[in-house]
Amino acid sequence: MKKRDHISSIIEIAESEGVFTTAQAARLDIPRDTLHDACVSGRLDRIAHGAYRLMGSGSKETDELFALWKLTVPRLFTFERLAHWDGICVGGSSAAYLNGMGDFHLSPYRFYSRKRINSRNPSARFSVRDVERRDVSFERGIPVTRPERTVFDLILDREDPSLIANALRDAANPSGEFDCARLREMLVGKYGEAKGGSVVESLLANSGILEGEGR
16 A cells, blocks of 8 residues: 555544544554654654544544543444443543533543453553443443443442532433432442432432432
8 A cells, every 4th residue: 555545544544533543543554654654744643552643633632531442442443332332431530521510520531341451541540340331322432421320430439429419410400311210220239229229318418409300
């Protein structure tokens, strides 16, 4: 493949994936040397080791988050991963930030996976946790836990109770789409009927909302 064809392929994958990986590029026969040269020439910006975006496409605060998620299964394209749930998602405080819940920060980036994942990136926090497909949303092109699951994980992560209450308040009002029954189901499944129900009631009380305000 000629150099100009490599450049065309880089533009194609960058426009399709936004942030893309070395392994994804290899599937389009783009060699590592070409990626290196594109970074040196200012055509590409390296977001993380093995992940790039097209320079001039506009950096986003979520670029590194997207890169870290893609690097967990670096060879597959986004549409392939979204078609088959692999259990790796953004959760906890990072999901709360993306969902506009409470006063949490995007970084350090919180990820959950069914299996242990090790990362050398100091900004990444991976935890072993089984998240069901119904508890994530793919609206951003990356799996992020839904508000009910996000609150559940904030509790498991032992975040500040007042911050969790604020996050729940933001999620439940004014849309009324927050599924309190799903949150209760998860907490009861984790802690049992008595303790799980007590946690829900205490959380709702601290949030200043009624369970009926959700679904």
